[in-house]
Amino acid sequence: MKIGLYIHIPFCVSKCYYCDFLSFARPEMQEAYTSALINEIKNYAALLGKHYTVQSLFIGGGTPTVLPPVLLDKICMALIQHFQIAPDAEWTIEANPGTVTNDHVRIINTYPISRISLGLQSTHNSLLKSIGRCHTFEDWHRSYSLIKTNTSCDLNADIMFALPSQTYEAFQDTLKILTTYPLEHLSLYSLIIEEGTKFGRLYDVGELIGCDEHQDRQMYHHAKAYLKDKGYQQYEISNWAKTGKACRHNILYWKREPYIGLGLGAHSFFEDTRYHNEEQIEKYIQADGCLKVLQIDHEIITKAMAMQEFMFLGLRMTQGISIDAFSRQFGVDLFDIYENPLNKWIKHHVLVKNNDSLRLSDYGMDVCNEVFSSFL
Numbered sequence: 001m002k003i004g005l006y007i008h009i010p011f012c013v014s015k016c017y018y019c020d021f022l023s024f025a026r027p028e029m030q031e032a033y034t035s036a037l038i039n040e041i042k043n044y045a046a047l048l049g050k051h052y053t054v055q056s057l058f059i060g061g062g063t064p065t066v067l068p069p070v071l072l073d074k075i076c077m078a079l080i081q082h083f084q085i086a087p088d089a090e091w092t093i094e095a096n097p098g099t100v101t102n103d104h105v106r107i108i109n110t111y112p113i114s115r116i117s118l119g120l121q122s123t124h125n126s127l128l129k130s131i132g133r134c135h136t137f138e139d140w141h142r143s144y145s146l147i148k149t150n151t152s153c154d155l156n157a158d159i160m161f162a163l164p165s166q167t168y169e170a171f172q173d174t175l176k177i178l179t180t181y182p183l184e185h186l187s188l189y190s191l192i193i194e195e196g197t198k199f200g201r202l203y204d205v206g207e208l209i210g211c212d213e214h215q216d217r218q219m220y221h222h223a224k225a226y227l228k229d230k231g232y233q234q235y236e237i238s239n240w241a242k243t244g245k246a247c248r249h250n251i252l253y254w255k256r257e258p259y260i261g262l263g264l265g266a267h268s269f270f271e272d273t274r275y276h277n278e279e280q281i282e283k284y285i286q287a288d289g290c291l292k293v294l295q296i297d298h299e300i301i302t303k304a305m306a307m308q309e310f311m312f313l314g315l316r317m318t319q320g321i322s323i324d325a326f327s328r329q330f331g332v333d334l335f336d337i338y339e340n341p342l343n344k345w346i347k348h349h350v351l352v353k354n355n356d357s358l359r360l361s362d363y364g365m366d367v368c369n370e371v372f373s374s375f376l
């Protein structure tokens with residue numbers, strides 16, 4: 001059986017104002033965290049035995065390259081030593097500008113790491129500052145050059161739009177500049193103001209004004225047209241890639257294939273059960289890799305839940321879902337289960353049916369949340 005592995009590194013240089021990920025700047029915890037993570041890696045691999053092969057690995061965060069190279073090396077070594085990894089596995093590591101050193105590059109070249117996702121968000125330094133990013137565009141360029149010159153990894157850049165005070169022209173400019181780089185992959189996310197973040201607090205007291213819906217959509221539509229023109233294929237609502245360069249690990253999530261999450265708060269989907277790890281770093285370190293202590297909130301995914309997930313995860317991809325695959329997987333006809341919403345969305349050109357395939361139209365992507373909730 002094939003599985004994906006996600007490894008969470010929760011450390012960052014500082015906290016971005018919009019970020020609600022499980023991440024923080026606590027360098028004093030890094031060594032103890034790495035040791036507990038390695039024990040979790042050993043224990044999980046022993047539990048799985050020989051019946052699973054890892055098809056994709058994703059070391060994410062946080063900022064994995066905030067770890068000193070020696071600690072990152074230990075984690076990669078433990079993964080290689082304890083898991084059965086397919087020779088053609090996709091292996092991604094996230095990095096942020098200014099945190100990638102020559103020693104990190106040496107480690108990247110020591111292991112079969114094939115992709116690096118380099119956070120950017122905008123090419124405008126004033127915007128980067130206004131959202132609490134701790135780097136400039138010039139830092140991104142230096143990290144990009146270091147990686148591109150010294151490794152054969154494919155590169156992704158994360159971009160954000162609908163940022164407070166971001167103009168349409170500033171967003172156009174970011175795409176224009178970025179597409180002069182031979183990046184294999186781009187991820188574009190609209191800013192969502194989340195509770196518990198600095199932006200969330202400012203918004204609550206009226207000190208932050210979000211971007212309006214019209215401008216948000218204007219930027220998204222521009223990205224779709226512009227990136228197509230530049231040779232990128234959109235394969236998911238927020239993701240674009242050059243031919244053959246779509247992220248296999250991401251696709252695994254949308255196709256509901258099994259994956260194991262290792263590290264603080266990491267989520268897993270395995271044997272029809274979703275669960276996640278302990279979210280407090282002190283408790284995570286104390287558990288020292290003991291799976292029974294670490295894993296919490298087990299939820300068995302019933303057939304009804306699995307059908308819902310099939311719809312709202314599968315429809316995220318531009319290729320959409322296969323109507324036959326639904327019948328084969330669940331033993332029922334898709335239109336018997338979701339007759340009303342499907343007929344409504346097809347009639348209003350929100351969903352497009354083409355033989356066996358059902359996908360969101362361009363307009364459907366704009367109202368995807370409404371579509372997804374109609375299957376719940």
Ligand code: SF4
Pocket residue numbers: 011012013014015016019020021023061062063096119
């Ligand atoms: S670098 Fe990423 S994970 Fe870290 S605080 Fe910023 S957005 Fe969050």
